[in-house]
Amino acid sequence: MAHLKVLTPGESNLSDLLGPLPTEEELLEESIEDPTEARARLVLRRRVEEEVRLVTHNNIVLPPTLLDQVADHIFDLSKDEPCGLRGCVIMVVYADPAIGEQHLVQVKADKNMPSTHLLVLRLKADPASWYTKMARIFRSLGGKRHMIVSPKYDLFKKTFYD
Template sequence: MEVLAVTNVDYKSQKDWDYEPYPTSEEGDCEAAVSALSKRLETELRAAKRTHLSCGEVLLPCGLLQVIARDILAMADSEPCGLRGCTLYLNFAGEQDCRRLSTIKCDPYTASTFELYLTLKQTLSGWNSFLPQFLKKITRGGTVMISTEYDLSKKKLYRSYIE
C-alpha cells in the first residue's frame, strides 16, 4: 500500500474534505411520494365521481391533493411501517350526508398498523349556488365543488409499550 501526500492546494479547510458518501435525496423522494399519493387520490376521486357522487364534474382547488398527500405522509412518518401500514378511508361530506367513497390499502401485503380517515367537504359558496335548481339538474349531471377544508384523523391499531 502506498500513502500519497496531500498536495492539492484547493482544499483550505477540513470542511472541504468532508463529504456525504451516500448523498440523500429525501426531498426528491418525498416529492415523488407526494406525487404518487396525490395521483392515487385523484384516481379514487375519478372512480367515485361515477359511482358514489353521481355527478358530471368534481372541481378541486388547485394543489389540494398535494397538500393532503403531504399531510398523510407526515402522519405516516411516525408509524412503525410508515405509509405501507396505512389504510385510508376516503369520505365525502355533502350538503345532507357523509358517505364513504373509497378505501385505499397502501400496501396490501403489509398488515395495517393505523387508519387514516380523510373527509373532503363540499363547498356551498361556489358559482353554481346562484343557478336555479332545475338548471343544476340538466347541466352535465351536476357539479360538485370540493372545499379547501378537509378533516384528516388517525386511528392507531396497536398499543406501544410506552403507552
C-alpha cells in the same frame, strides 16, 4: 468544455480558488428532499385522485392544490408509524350539509404490507364557491350534480394498535 484552473504555489491560496465558504444560514436555507419521498407523495396523490374520480364518475371538482396538501399531511402523519406510509389505509369521505356524509373510497397504500393505521380524509362541500352557484343553475336546466370540494379538509388518524 470545462474550465480548469491550476493552483501554483506562491501565486494564490486555496480560498481564492474555492471562493468563500457558505455560512450556516445559507446551509439551513437549502432543503434537500429525498427523491423517494417526493415520488411517494406523487404516487399517493395520483392514486387517491384516480380512485375518487372513478367512484364519483368524474363528477367531483377539487381545488388545484388540495391533494398536494393532503399528501404532505398524510406523509407527515405516517412518519411515526411502524410501517410508515406503506401501512396506511386512507378512507375518503365527502361531507355535504345537504346530503350528509358519503363514504367515497378506501385506498390502501401498499397491498402487501399489514395495515397499522387508518387515516380518514373528510372532504367538505363548498357551497359558497362560484362554481357551486353556477352548477345549481345548470342542474335546474337538467345537468348532472357535481360535488364541489372546499379547500378546507379534515384528516383524522386512528391506529390499529395500542
